[in-house]
Amino acid sequence: MAQPSLQPEILSRLREVLEPRHIVTDADELAPRLIDWRRKYTGAAQALVKPGTTAEVAAVVRACADTGTPIVPQGGHTGLVGGSTPDLDGRAVILSSERLTRIRDVDPLNNTMTVEAGCILQTLQAAAARHDRLFPLSLAAEGTCRIGGNLATNAGGLNVLRYGNARDQVLGLEVVLPDGRVWDGLRTLRKDNTGYDLKQLFVGSEGTLGIITAATLKLQPQPLETATAVCAVRDLDAALALLGRCQQATAQSLTSFELIPRLGIQLSLQHVAGSVDPLDRAYDWYVLVEAKGGHGDGGLKAALESALMQAYEDGLVLDAAPAESAGQAQAFWHLREAVVEAQRHEGGSIKHDIAVPVSSVPAFLAEATARVHELVPGVRPVPFGHLGDGNLHFNLTQPKGADTQAFLARWDEVNAAVHDIVASYRGSISAEHGIGQMKVAENARFKPPIELELMRTLKRSLDPQNIMNPGKVIDVG
Ligand SMILES: Cc1cc2nc3c(=O)[nH]c(=O)nc-3n(C[C@H](O)[C@H](O)[C@H](O)COP(=O)(O)OP(=O)(O)OC[C@H]3O[C@@H](n4cnc5c(N)ncnc54)[C@H](O)[C@@H]3O)c2cc1C
Incomplete structure (x- = not known):
């Protein structure tokens, strides 16, 4: 797609701030940044910029604010609701966090690490592990998504049951506001009742209120044991009864309780290499259960297996396969993750x-x-x-x-x-992926008018020019 040429004023301002190699205008290089992961949305942009420090982010944002140029923050670009894809009008500048990759500090005694927004999630998990700590946020896109994007979307993933969403992992943030000022809120405290919890305003705001440049994250003790199993359950009511039993048996150490229907397994076996049927025969519903914690003496695995055995005797579980090795646990997770790819082979x-x-x-x-x-x-x-x-x-x-x-x-x-x-059922139409551009209208259909008005009030007061990721999350009219 032809790119609109860069408007001279913003171009010269960006060149004052960034080296030319960090300002991308080449259409071929820009192309993958203009289409979302699911290939549902295509946009246009004047340029992609790659600031390498908070000061550079602030200078870019000031340049955009002065020229009324829309900014679309982009992390790993793995979002599933079109949040990091610009609209079609072509005036936007995409601001990538890919050069903000410093781990500024790890403090194992305080159980925190302070990291820049462009760090890849998997890199942070590994950094925590090197200090014998766990950073528990985990999702299938973890090799590509970046922590700024995870926080901006309040990502969920596979360990929410025990550790909570991205929102629950954060103690402090550094944010560049829509006028280019920097808010240093990188607190490392567990307790701080000194007014509004501003960091939580930016978590889940999908780049519409400011650009997260760094975060202080909570770390957890590294679990000594992991116990994993796949079970076939009698039905969904039985699955819920089993959930309660597993939580109790593992003393709240249950991290994952994932549902997989037979069709998901069948399509994975058919289409995705490495998929293995976990049980001897087919059942309608399966759950992948995982607990992390224990004392490293096999007690957690024994507790989980005993709960599954009791559930089998009570008719809740029809069959179960506890993982006997890390490799087998990985094979169970592979099956769970394969479901999305498997569906792709069956059409839309x-x-x-x-x-x-x-x-x-x-x-x-x-x-x-x-x-x-x-x-x-x-x-x-x-x-x-x-x-x-x-x-x-x-x-x-x-x-x-x-x-x-x-x-x-x-x-x-x-x-x-x-x-x-x-x-x-008083449920949510977006549990973990956010609103992006995909669900703006649908969200407005269900949110009470007073909530929408509060959201607009916040957006207008922080971003009166509506330059921060316009058209995403809320229509400001
Ligand atoms: C295979 C796959 C599996 C997934 N599984 C899960 C899952 O289990 N749970 C889940 O919650 N999500 C999941 N996702 C969705 C996606 O990975 C998450 O939403 C992730 O948090 C997005 O991170 P990102 O760095 O790719 O952000 P991007 O896609 O680049 O951006 C997402 C949003 O955040 C904004 N943004 C990005 N960086 C910043 C920043 N520094 N400051 C302010 N705003 C910013 C963008 O403008 C955009 O609105 C999955 C996606 C894929 C492709």
Whole structure:
């Protein structure tokens, strides 16, 4: 796609701040930054800039503020709602965090590390491990996504049950505000009741209120044991009963409780190399259970296995395979992660990232499944994900042999029908992926007007020119 030429004023301002090699205007180099991970949104931009320090970020933002140039912050660009993709008007500057990669400090005694926004999540997990600590945020995109993006989206992932979302991992932030001022809120305190908790305003704001340049993150003790198992459950009610039992048996050490339907496993076996059927025969529903903690004496594994055995005797669990090695645990996770890729081989998928109260999951799934079958006969639901958090990816694979484009053209209609059911359970239409550009209108349909007004008030007071990631999260009118 042809790029609009850079407007002279902003170009000269950017050149005062950054070396030319950190200002990208070449169309081929820009192209992958203009399309989102799911290839659902394409945009245009004047340039991609790569500041390497907080001072450079601040100078870029000041230049943009002075010239009224929209800024789209970009981390690993793995977001699933089009948040890091500019709109089509072509005036935006994409601000990448990829050069902000310093780990400024690790303090094992305080259980904190202070890191720059462009650090890759996996790098931070490894840095914590080198100090015999755990940084528990974990998601399938962890080799690519960056901590600034994780915080800006309040990412969830695989360990929320025990450790919480990205929001729960943060003690302090450094943020460049939309006028270019720097807020140094890099506190390292567990207790600080000195007014509004401003850092939490920026967590989950998806780049619409400022640019996160650094964060102080909480670290956890490195668990001494990990116990993993895959179980077939009688039904979803049984899965929930099992969740409670596993939590109790492992003394709250349960980190993951992931739902996988048979169709997810079947498609993974068919399409994704390395997938192995975990049990001897097929069942309708599976859960991947993982606990981390214990004393390193095998006690955690024994406790989990004994809970599974009791659940088997009580008819909740139909079969179970505890992982006998780290390799086997990895194979179970591979199967869980393979579900998304497997669906791709079957044509189009209409996706949802919903949450309902954990106790409402069985009723929600029954109702939503019946509704989508009514709307699209032959559709193949593959609801999977974080059952322990009530967060499911209610993904719908197209009917066999259907026209993919015609099926995907019904995305909004199907989303609306499913979201209406979610709302009837007082659930969320975006449990962990955020709003981005994908769900702005849909969010406005469900948020109480007073909440929308408060959000607009905050946005207008921090960013009166509406230059920070405009068009994302909330329509300011
Ligand atoms: C295979 C796969 C699996 C995934 N699994 C999960 C999962 O389990 N749980 C989950 O929550 N998400 C998941 N995601 C979604 C995605 O990885 C997360 O949203 C992640 O947190 C985004 O990080 P990023 O660095 O890629 O951000 P980007 O995609 O670059 O940006 C995301 C948003 O944050 C803003 N932003 C980025 N950096 C900054 C910054 N420094 N300051 C201010 N705003 C900024 C952007 O403008 C955009 O609005 C998955 C994605 C993929 C592709």
